[in-house]
Amino acid sequence: MTTGREVGPRVRAERAARERLVASLLRELDPPAVLDGDTLLLALPAGALAVGVATWSPTGHHRLTGEVTLDGRPATHDEVVAAVLDTVGGGEPVDHLAGLVANSVDRTARYLAHADGAPACPGGDPTRDAEQSLRLGHPFHPTPKSAEGLDDGDLPAWMPELGASFVLHHLAVRSDLVRTGGTPGDPPPAVAARLPPGWTALPMHPFQAGLLARDPTLALLGAEGAVRWLGPLGDAVWPTSSVRTVVDGVTGASWKLPLRARLTHFVRTTPLEQARRAVDAAAVVAGIGPLPPGFGVIADRGFATLDPAVGGERLAADLTVVTRAPFPPGRPRVLAALLEDGPHGEEPPLVGEVRAAGDVHAWLRRWLAVSLVPLLELFGSAGLGFEAHPQNTLVATDADGWPAACWVRDLEGAHVRRDHLPDGLAADSALVYPPEEAWRRLRYHAVVNHLALLVAVLGRHTAGEEALWATVAGVLAELGGPWAEDLLTSPTLPAKAHLRSWAAGRGEDPVYLDLPNPIRMGP
Structure with a gap:
């Protein structure tokens, strides 16, 4: 071969x-x-x-x-x-x-x-290098690098895989026409200097700004003196692996921006319901108190957009910007990139670190202690689950390659069990799911999507998958409780049927299927 x-x-x-x-x-x-x-x-x-x-x-x-x-x-x-x-x-x-x-x-x-x-690590930043090196994408998606709406000529300007960076555009909106939630934060100094009193600035991806420059509703609002374009302002930002979340290269500030392009299944605009979910989830996390040791959440702090009553729901989704907390210390890297083969088929970066640590089973136990175990504990104690798939999970390792911390992000996908509502969360919040649906989401993202890929990659290069699944089973048996017990005994686990859903045009309403549970196969 x-x-x-x-x-x-x-x-x-x-x-x-x-x-x-x-x-x-x-x-x-x-x-x-x-x-x-x-x-x-x-x-x-x-x-x-x-x-x-x-x-x-x-x-x-x-x-x-x-x-x-x-x-x-x-x-x-x-x-x-x-x-x-x-x-x-x-x-x-x-x-x-x-x-x-x-x-x-x-x-x-x-x-x-x-x-x-x-070159690897542009600017010597392992976090950025990992975010911009996910070249193959989801292992069970038929078009993991599709971006309908973005032409080939757009790619060097916008795509993380090509090392893109750019300056955000800004739209000034009269503050009485702005809908906010949480704490969106203050604009950068270069933007604030151009902002009239009583106005709010909405940062915007340059591609999105090009589309919305021709929007008739915004043109009408501009003629009425309700909005005005400020143009490109501030420091250059770089896109993460999600394409539409960007990071200020100087301050570390981060924003999740709407992008009217279909990436894999979805057009990546941000309806108000999704923004509210993220802010509600951040409030739930803040109310929990100290999180389990080694586990952290990169919170979505707030959002701002044009009030739908003024411009309609679609325009609001085209403008909603979510302010995200900066990357945490420790130079964390996105797990998906660490588990992907190198561009010439080299072994995934994480494999070498695990080998350097010296014991793959001990490494896996330590990773489970800061990832799956806290996820199950929070689901049990707070009713809160996260979409902790590999592209939403960040790994921080120490100098010897051992896991030091796990961070999850993108709270738009978080979920709360209806039978375990935290204080202050409305029962009609979009964050709330029936218990069985919340448990399905957590098992799919954290176990089938995240852990199964990790075990497959490490198993392929070290001790074999069955031996590593036995280690997972041992950790869950020590943890105990109903959720660990379910993972140990259930004959199946849920998975999205990406190929069938994509072929049927059901990206927003995916088909699910049952897979044999590899944890149950362990001793």
Whole structure:
């Protein structure tokens, strides 16, 4: 098998896409399949597909080789994509879906090519380097690097994978027309100097500013003297792995901005309900008191937008800016980037750190002590859960590579059990879910999405997945309680069917499925 350095970025991008499509097909549709040595044989409507298997994973994180045939002859990448999509069906035309996959592959190849000549740690900042090095994306999404609405020419200006940085635009709005929640904070000095008394500044992504410059409602409000464009002001910011959250390179201030572009499933604007969820969740966290040792939350402090009564719900969603707390000390790095192979197929960065620490089981126990264990404790004591998937989870390690802290972010996805409402939280808050739905969300994000990927990556390079899942089971048995007991005994865990949901156009209302619970397999 050729190595990553022997093939170009286009081939590496296509291999990554096929791996995601085949792994998702196996997880979501369970087609007739036989694993014959290191070859997986799949009986699909398009024919007999055979793919080379490098490693097999009990949680579906299989790694494939580049070898692939269809009905016994070498198959092209496009043929494999069409064969998988034809099997899925779902409503959208296969040609259209294949075009979306091709677009994601094109961009992945571009990011991998950029990495060939890009220095690590621009400015010596490991936090930024990790945020801007997630080049392959979600391991179970068919188009992890799709960005519908952003043209290829936009990418160098806006995409974290290309090391982008830029200056935010600002819209001044009469303060009586502004809706706020929480504590949005003061504008940067360069913005405040241009802001008339009694006005509020809404920072805006330059791409979004270009779109809204043609908005007829804003034009009418401008003619009435209710809003005015201030243009680009302040220090340069850089985008995190989410594309639309940006960090001030000088002060560390951070904002989650609307972006009218479809990234993977969703158009990334911010309806008021989502902003209120984040602020409500921050208030719940603040009311809990001291968090478990080693566990932290990067709070969304407040939001500001144009009042929907003035410009309508859609324009409010196009303008809502959420002010987020700065990155914490300790130079934390986003977990998703630490678990992703290097641009030439090098082992993920976290693997080397775990090896340096010397004991993968001890490392995993220490990570669970600052991640899954506090998540379960807070869900039990405060009824609060977080979307702690790998892109929302930050890792801080000490000089020897051992986990020192876990931080979670993006409180828009937090959730509270209806049977455990904290004081001060309204029962009709969008943060509140039925208990079974809240538990499903926590298990999916923290266990299926986060922990299963971590165990798969570490297991592949060290002790094997089954041995590491046994370590997880041991930690949960020591913890005890109903939530740990459920994880130890339930035969299945919930997962989103990303491929089927995407093919059916159900990004906002995803299909769920049940996966065999790997923790239950442990002793």
